[in-house]
Amino acid sequence: MADDQKKTFVIKGIGVSPGIVIGRAYLFDRQDAQVPFYNLSGPGLISAEIQRFRKALRESEKQLLDLKNKLGDLGGGMEPLYIIDVHIMIMRDRKFIDRTLKNIREMSVNAEWAVRMTVDKYREIFDRMEDDYLRGRISDIQYAGQRIITNLAGKQRVSIDMGEGVVIIASDLSPADTAQLKIDKVLGFATDVGGKTSHTAIVARSIEIPAVLGLESITRVVRTNDDIIIDGSAGVVIVHPDPEIRKRYEERKRLYEKAQDDLLDYARLPAVTKDHYGVEIGGNIEFIEEIPSAVLHGADGIGLYRTEFIYINREQLPDEEDHLAHYRSVVGVKGLSWATIRTFDLGGDKFFPDKKPSRELNPQLGLRAIRFCLKEVALFKVQLRAILRASVLGKLRIMFPMISGIEEIREAKRIFTEVKNELLAKGTELGNDIEIGIMIEVPSAVIVAEELAKEVDFFSIGTNDLIQYVLAIDRINERVTYLYEPLHPAVLRLIKQVVDIGHKAGIRVAMCGEMAGEPAYTMILLGLELDELSMNPLAIPRVKKIIRGATLKESKALLKKVMTLSTTSEIRSFVGAEMRKRFPEDFPVNGP
Amino acid sequence: MHGVLDKDMVEIRTFEITNKLGIHARVAAKLVETANRFQAETFLEKDGVEVNGRSILGILTLYCPQGSRLTIRVVGVDSGEAIAAFAGLIEAKFGET
Numbered sequence: 004m005a006d007d008q009k010k011t012f013v014i015k016g017i018g019v020s021p022g023i024v025i026g027r028a029y030l031f032d033r034q035d036a037q038v039p040f041y042n043l044s045g046p047g048l049i050s051a052e053i054q055r056f057r058k059a060l061r062e063s064e065k066q067l068l069d070l071k072n073k074l075g076d077l078g079g080g081m082e083p084l085y086i087i088d089v090h091i092m093i094m095r096d097r098k099f100i101d102r103t104l105k106n107i108r109e110m111s112v113n114a115e116w117a118v119r120m121t122v123d124k125y126r127e128i129f130d131r132m133e134d135d136y137l138r139g140r141i142s143d144i145q146y147a148g149q150r151i152i153t154n155l156a157g158k159q160r161v162s163i164d165m166g167e168g169v170v171i172i173a174s175d176l177s178p179a180d181t182a183q184l185k186i187d188k189v190l191g192f193a194t195d196v197g198g199k200t201s202h203t204a205i206v207a208r209s210i211e212i213p214a215v216l217g218l219e220s221i222t223r224v225v226r227t228n229d230d231i232i233i234d235g236s237a238g239v240v241i242v243h244p245d246p247e248i249r250k251r252y253e254e255r256k257r258l259y260e261k262a263q264d265d266l267l268d269y270a271r272l273p274a275v276t277k278d279h280y281g282v283e284i285g286g287n288i289e290f291i292e293e294i295p296s297a298v299l300h301g302a303d304g305i306g307l308y309r310t311e312f313i314y315i316n317r318e319q320l321p322d323e324e325d326h327l328a329h330y331r332s333v334v335g336v337k338g339l340s341w342a343t344i345r346t347f348d349l350g351g352d353k354f355f356p357d358k359k360p361s362r363e364l365n366p367q368l369g370l371r372a373i374r375f376c377l378k379e380v381a382l383f384k385v386q387l388r389a390i391l392r393a394s395v396l397g398k399l400r401i402m403f404p405m406i407s408g409i410e411e412i413r414e415a416k417r418i419f420t421e422v423k424n425e426l427l428a429k430g431t432e433l434g435n436d437i438e439i440g441i442m443i444e445v446p447s448a449v450i451v452a453e454e455l456a457k458e459v460d461f462f463s464i465g466t467n468d469l470i471q472y473v474l475a476i477d478r479i480n481e482r483v484t485y486l487y488e489p490l491h492p493a494v495l496r497l498i499k500q501v502v503d504i505g506h507k508a509g510i511r512v513a514m515c516g517e518m519a520g521e522p523a524y525t526m527i528l529l530g531l532e533l534d535e536l537s538m539n540p541l542a543i544p545r546v547k548k549i550i551r552g553a554t555l556k557e558s559k560a561l562l563k564k565v566m567t568l569s570t571t572s573e574i575r576s577f578v579g580a581e582m583r584k585r586f587p588e589d590f591p592v593n594g595p
Numbered sequence: 596m597h598g599v600l601d602k603d604m605v606e607i608r609t610f611e612i613t614n615k616l617g618i619h620a621r622v623a624a625k626l627v628e629t630a631n632r633f634q635a636e637t638f639l640e641k642d643g644v645e646v647n648g649r650s651i652l653g654i655l656t657l658y659c660p661q662g663s664r665l666t667i668r669v670v671g672v673d674s675g676e677a678i679a680a681f682a683g684l685i686e687a688k689f690g691e692t
Contacts, residue, residue: 085620085621085624086620088624088628089620089621089623089624089651092623092624092627092651093651093652096650096651096652096653097647097649097650098647098650098652098653099652125652125656128656129656132658133660134617134658134660136616136617136619137616137617137618137619137655137658137660140619140620140655143620144652319691319692320692
């Protein structure tokens with residue numbers, strides 16, 4: 004096999020699930036280039052071709068009906084099912100069938116080509132539609148067409164020995180697609196489209212296999228059986244790796260797996276310093292599928308459940324039962340002592356699929372989060388009702404985002420109490436130890452923290468947004484990301500202020516921003532005496548390791564020294580040097 | 596003796612599509628499902644273009660975003676029930692917002 008003749012190339016995408024896999028590719032969707040398009044060599048072949056088409060149509064319909072039954076059995080929710088009905092209807096559509104037959108007869112082409120032509124004709128029609136959403140529905144027709152074409156290939160398909168497992172390459176994978184895969188044979192995913200919130204990403208993370216999405220052209224350059232490396236942490240895919248690259252990645256994979264194993268040892272242990280100072284460790288999650296990962300990686304509880312994702316990727320707004328179904332998987336879970344649910348934190352424009360461009364110029368500072376909820380009270384109450392109903396399942400904390408002043412928290416609490424009383428009047432059982440807290444992320448909240456502390460049971464510092472607002476940086480503007488600095492003296496002083504005020508008022512102070520999961524900052528955060536650090540579950544073991552290897556005494560000394568420094572670079576190099584000295588294994592000289 | 600074009604067997608009504616997403620795939624599927632329940636033939640017309648109500652692609656290509664006015668014509672013995680079924684479906688915004 005002339006492998007060395009195949010050029011090695013690297014494609015960069017979005018790493019959505021960490022890890023490294025070295026394996027063989029399996030191209031899930033057939034590309035156009037692999038589909039035969041030809042003219043029929045004589046009119047006598049037309050009726051046979053028509054028969055082929057009708058047979059493929061019947062097979063496609065049967066497969067979809069089978070799939071519908073299978074998914075119905077899984078009971079995972081009704082969302083994928085209607086799509087299947089739509090595809091079945093497309094395949095039964097008289098116009099679709101007649102057009103294709105006409106193409107075969109009049110143009111004397113093979114069935115694949117005829118189907119492709121029909122789909123393209125519809126594509127032309129849809130391209131003229133102004134409404135983005137309706138125009139996008141062409142994908143359903145393309146999907147139906149693709150299925151028919153795949154069935155036309157029938158037994159001619161390259162038979163894949165999935166053997167020890169393959170890396171799935173596709174342009175995109177729908178829930179229906181992944182439902183069909185032999186998941187135990189899948190070693191990794193690489194797709195053209197998608198990102199962190201794609202269905203494929205969720206599946207990959209929950210079964211802990213590497214995945215890189217958003218590669219744009221992977222399906223064009225990879226063939227089934229090609230050698231491929233997926234680096235899900237770096238977001239890199241290497242096709243036809245030469246022996247040297249292969250060796251390097253085998254080593255990297257070995258190290259990654261060893262680190263994972265080592266670290267998991269720390270997961271089980273409590274986050275207590277050598278001088279017996281304990282910190283609660285929370286997990287930040289977006290999807291309920293991440294709960295097992297939180298437990299596995301040693302979270303004491305859930306410090307942040309981002310509920311926005313219950314609203315995204317849906318056509319209709321989730322109702323109370325939809326919310327409750329999610330919260331049931333998060334509250335009162337075995338292995339997790341508490342769950343902090345943050346109420347909806349997006350803007351109105353994410354809520355309704357963009358129909359009219361009423362885009363805000365500065366969405367970060369616009370009508371979102373608690374502001375949006377206090378305006379759309381009915382919507383807010385749906386979520387609150389579900390949260391309250393879930394409270395009976397275990398220890399629950401509810402957290403309001405983007406609170407900028409006293410009126411907001413009082414109004415939010417008023418509505419919360421109203422909903423609570425409504426439910427109690429109906430005889431609904433509620434938990435009796437629900438805690439109410441707020442995200443400290445808006446600078447004004449830091450300044451009036453003393454008053455805010457009187458209104459709540461806890462604070463949770465959202466450093467991601469706090470740093471952005473305080474330093475006046477747009478986090479997603481590439482030109483200024485270099486200014487985004489958790490170790491900026493202003494940031495550290497604000498955090499200290501919040502913690503001190505919170506403790507003086509007798510409430511808990513947690514941190515749920517990315518900063519909490521950075522081992523390099525752990526000692527500083529220990530010194531600040533935060534009660535809880537909540538982070539991406541994968542970051543927990545490393546942070547616990549640092550905590551267990553440090554003492555509160557040293558951490559406070561470190562913090563004291565840092566607070567005397569006035570520039571970010573001084574602080575950064577000082578902290579860096581200290582961490583390297585104390586934990587040489589975890590902070591190698593070349594950087595983490 | 597009733598002729599094919601007996602007035603009793605034809606029902607015509609115009610509706611406004613009020614749900615946010617307009618007539619997208621899921622909605623079109625519900626319309627086709629409804630049309631298939633009756634013996635009567637269903638035709639959907641908008642801006643002078645008419646399509647068969649049993650054709651999901653026909654309905655989708657009719658292109659009805661929110662605010663569109665759609666005329667439904669039903670011809671057949673059970674046209675009365677059919678048009679009522681469509682009316683109910685549309686009034687309920689196809690079960691969406």
